[in-house]
Amino acid sequence: MGLEQETEMTREETDALLSRHETGVLSLASDDDPYAIPISYGYDADERQFYMRLVSTPDSKKREFLSGSPTVRLVVYEEAGRTYRSVVVSGVLHPIARDEITPEHVEQYGDAKRPLFEIWGDARKDLDIQLYVLRPETISGRRIELELDQ
Amino acid sequence: MSASEEYVFVCPDCxxxxxxxxxxxxxxxANGCVVCGAPVSIDAFTRVESSADP
Known part of the structure; x- marks a missing residue:
């Protein structure tokens, strides 16, 4: 299979891809230690912001990497036939304190998928659910058309 | 000025x-619990009695 063409997607194409998906891979880091997790999100194409609920246990490595307002990358991709599209978002993940939640936030999080509590071995009361908004500094979308050799 | 209406919300799920x-x-x-996403009905809210009321 050979590479035929790689093209930068338009803002409209990029927003459309991010809107029709609801999961991606979020990458964090601490010094030289990387940490990547699958997440679900709601995307506001007008504000170009991502809304996430991230679940962790208090002493988990995930909680450690999420502390403060970390710089992150989010990757969302799809493959349809010979067309491969990917979007890479870089920005800062801001936690939303409970007393900062507005009706607008409630509406935005209504579009985000529910956390899958059943995948956690811990009791629900031991899980910490933190709300975050990812405010991108860059959003880059690419489309690759592959050519079949045979 | 009248006291504003306030409620205590307790999510039935989380x-x-x-x-x-x-x-x-x-x-x-309309949108469900903002924290866990569970559906929410009006029964999840309790009116807070204002101390300014007689």
Whole structure:
């Protein structure tokens, strides 16, 4: 299979891809230690912001990497036939304190998928659910058309 | 000035509790619990009695 063409997607194409998906891979880091997790999100194409609920246990490595307002990358991709599209978002993940939640936030999080509590071995009361908004500094979308050799 | 309406919301699923005003209550009923995403009915809200009331 050979590479035929790689093209930068338009803002409209990029927003459309991010809107029709609801999961991606979020990458964090601490010094030289990387940490990547699958997440679900709601995307506001007008504000170009991502809304996430991230679940962790208090002493988990995930909680450690999420502390403060970390710089992150989010990757969302799809493959349809010979067309491969990917979007890479870089920005800062801001936690939303409970007393900062507005009706607008409630509406935005209504579009985000529910956390899958059943995948956690811990009791629900031991899980910490933190709300975050990812405010991108860059959003880059690419489309690759592959050519079949045979 | 009359006291504003306030409610205590307790999610029936994740048990998250917060004090909310009417617009937040309406948003939660329409969109579900902001913390866990569970559906929310009006039964999840309890009116807070204002200490300014006679």
């Amino acid at each position: 048990e998250e509790s917060m004090e909310v005003n009417p617009s937040m209550r309406d948003a939660l009923v």
